[in-house]
Amino acid sequence: MELSKDLVAASAAPLVLAILAEGESYGYAILKRVADLSGGEMRWTDGMLYPLLHRLERLGSIEARWDDGTAGGRRRKWYRITARGQRELAEHRRQWGVVHRTLEATRDGAERGARRRPARRPSLRPADGMA
Amino acid sequence: MTTAPEIDGDIETQIAHWRRELNRAGCLEPATVDELETHLRDQIDALTEVGLDPTEAFLVGVKRIGNLDALARELAHERYQRLWKQLVLGADTAGAGAPGIGVPPSRQIVLMVTCALAAAAAIKVPALFGADLEDDGPFYARNLSLFAFPFLALYLGWQRRLSTAIAGSLAGLFALGAVAANVYPFRGDSSNTQIITALHLPIVLWFVVAVAYLGADWARRSRWMDMVRFTGELALYWVLIGLGGGVLMAFSALMFNAIGLDPETLIGGWLLPCGAVGAVVVAAWLVEAKQDIIENLAPVLTRLFTPLFVLVMVAFLVSTAATGTGIGADAIERDVLIGFDLLLVVVVGLQLYAASARDPSAPPGLFDLLQLALAVAALAIDVLVLSAVASRIGEFGWSPNKVAALGENLVLAVSLAGTAWLSLRFWLRRCPYATVERWQTGYLPVYALWALVAAVALPPIFDYR
Numbered sequence: 001m002e003l004s005k006d007l008v009a010a011s012a013a014p015l016v017l018a019i020l021a022e023g024e025s026y027g028y029a030i031l032k033r034v035a036d037l038s039g040g041e042m043r044w045t046d047g048m049l050y051p052l053l054h055r056l057e058r059l060g061s062i063e064a065r066w067d068d069g070t071a072g073g074r075r076r077k078w079y080r081i082t083a084r085g086q087r088e089l090a091e092h093r094r095q096w097g098v099v100h101r102t103l104e105a106t107r108d109g110a111e112r113g114a115r116r117r118p119a120r121r122p123s124l125r126p127a128d129g130m131a
Numbered sequence: 132m133t134t135a136p137e138i139d140g141d142i143e144t145q146i147a148h149w150r151r152e153l154n155r156a157g158c159l160e161p162a163t164v165d166e167l168e169t170h171l172r173d174q175i176d177a178l179t180e181v182g183l184d185p186t187e188a189f190l191v192g193v194k195r196i197g198n199l200d201a202l203a204r205e206l207a208h209e210r211y212q213r214l215w216k217q218l219v220l221g222a223d224t225a226g227a228g229a230p231g232i233g234v235p236p237s238r239q240i241v242l243m244v245t246c247a248l249a250a251a252a253a254i255k256v257p258a259l260f261g262a263d264l265e266d267d268g269p270f271y272a273r274n275l276s277l278f279a280f281p282f283l284a285l286y287l288g289w290q291r292r293l294s295t296a297i298a299g300s301l302a303g304l305f306a307l308g309a310v311a312a313n314v315y316p317f318r319g320d321s322s323n324t325q326i327i328t329a330l331h332l333p334i335v336l337w338f339v340v341a342v343a344y345l346g347a348d349w350a351r352r353s354r355w356m357d358m359v360r361f362t363g364e365l366a367l368y369w370v371l372i373g374l375g376g377g378v379l380m381a382f383s384a385l386m387f388n389a390i391g392l393d394p395e396t397l398i399g400g401w402l403l404p405c406g407a408v409g410a411v412v413v414a415a416w417l418v419e420a421k422q423d424i425i426e427n428l429a430p431v432l433t434r435l436f437t438p439l440f441v442l443v444m445v446a447f448l449v450s451t452a453a454t455g456t457g458i459g460a461d462a463i464e465r466d467v468l469i470g471f472d473l474l475l476v477v478v479v480g481l482q483l484y485a486a487s488a489r490d491p492s493a494p495p496g497l498f499d500l501l502q503l504a505l506a507v508a509a510l511a512i513d514v515l516v517l518s519a520v521a522s523r524i525g526e527f528g529w530s531p532n533k534v535a536a537l538g539e540n541l542v543l544a545v546s547l548a549g550t551a552w553l554s555l556r557f558w559l560r561r562c563p564y565a566t567v568e569r570w571q572t573g574y575l576p577v578y579a580l581w582a583l584v585a586a587v588a589l590p591p592i593f594d595y596r
Contacts, residue, residue, distance in 0.1 A: 028169070028173040032177075045196070045197035046195040046196045046197060047202040048205065051205035051206050051209045054492070055209050058209065058563065058564075059565050066162070074169045075165065076169055077162070084563075
């Protein structure tokens, strides 16, 4: 399944913040985590993560540091969520919750509606929103 | 497979080549390119571990990173939002982050020349109806911005192919400005409110130009910093053109005097007025076409003059405190008030300009401390002027000049106090630089609003005195 471009754009920042809320991380690992968490259903164009990270850094939602690569690995830029980022994440979660609940509520309504007057809706089209 | 296979020399060459491509795609800083290279290497490692050979892994990794041009554009947009090189690049590859310029460079020159000539012609039109630059000074003073700004807006709007709705509203706003400049029955040439209108109308109309510059983005606050930068560069270019014009006029005077002709009409009647309004459009064109010249000059100028202004203002404050006089009551004349207001406007302009040239992600440095000092010193001077104006109002009552001065100083005081407070927080790393920037751009409409009140509301309130 491919998520629509708009949805990817809207969800990218909250997802990155949520992953960084789990702990400090770097670009490649963040993308891997997104792929794992979504069971491979969410794929971003890898490169586009970096402008997003840089923007969040500029806005102060996350902060970055370079490690010097002395630990044997590659020189990496590590990102960490800030207190401001935590607050934003909480707000993102609240807003996404509202969207999710609203969407679900309309389906419940459609199901009830379909049950109430089944006969008046002949099978011209499937009952609205039924999965 | 026990260990990841060694990435061989061939892959190293390919990665180096890819790095060069990325560098060519846009002006990225080395650290960002490093970050992306690390990403690519991580990806290649992961793929070779599941069995791809290094070349395949490289190709897949590069593909997943995506289109380098698009990526470089996004990154550069994020980092060098207002560094002009990027916008120039955008002009060649239409829609690449440039502010919607869809006209090829050669046509832009034609557009520029047309609009500059139109402005130059416009300032001579009143002469056809018997107006004279010297005798009708007040008329020209009130209308000066109306000879230049509509043509500047025309140039900018044309170049950006503004929608008819926006273009129509801009034309309407300029028409309203023309009405406001000319319907009031000011009392005599030395009417105070007339001078106030003449001083404030250009500020209001500049915001109309801003809408033409920003086009459909005009409501996006983040783009207003671009407008600030544009304003600063345009002013610099205009002054430079003016210096050249001065040399030209000096030579014309010399040459025509030599053959016994009086160059007064040529210079005073044509070269100076037509050149001054036409140069506004030419300067706007230069700002966009030759951005990299000034790009290096602008940050240098702000860095040079911020400490100097701080020094002068601190010296003034120390002298005031030492002599204990404050700003003398006699000094609260119009010229002095205008002078102080101008000083504070220049300081705010310096701050805005420095902010627009600053890399928003850089940590606080010495220059930010200077900015803070600038804001605090200017605020102190503002308070001095405010108290002087207030005491004069208490003593002698209200007058148009005092109301204008009071309003201006209050508006500037709030701006300076906000900037000082947020700069302090930024200096203490309590908030990102973006917060300071947001305050400054968010406050811009207040200036427009106050200028509008001063230009349009004050004259009737004070009976056009």
